[in-house]
Amino acid sequence: MSETNVAASTFATLSINSAKQSPGAWGKSPLFGDCFGGGTPPRNDIGESLRYTTCMTRARIGLFGGTFDPPHLGHLILASEACEQLELTRLLWVLTPEPPHKLEKSITSAQHRLAMVKLATSGDTRFEVSSIELERPGPHYTLDTVNLVAD
Secondary structure (H helix, E strand, C coil): CCHHHHHCCCEEEEEECCCCCCCCCCCCECCCECCCCCCCCCECCCCCECCCCCCCCCEEEEEEEECCCCCCHHHHHHHHHHHHHCCCCEEEEEECCCCHHHCCCCCCCHHHHHHHHHHHHCCCCCEEEECCCCCCCCCCCHHHHHHHHHC
């Protein structure tokens, strides 16, 4: 599967900064307190950075949204390829409760689909099932979901 195919699918990717920031990424962060966010990291007398978090990795979280009625091997392959090609540390499977393009079709209840997704993804530690869209009223827009996950 090419990188273009994965990028064109129903994925959104977040970068949660936990280290290896670009220059000028020092200051405050809602996630990490006084470690990141703005400014310049302190340096010693010979110009070396005095950051103690450079050994940490940058967490990359992907969102994979869909009806998943039912979740199948194609979903698992696409999710695994996305993790590899986009170097994701975590992939959140976000179940769409009432997809607007499938209002005329009969779909399995959200709770049953959620249970099926949990079973289907249980074999990969990078996968996590999110019920974020089931817990809030619709309509559901990807931008709102990305903002909620980022907070």
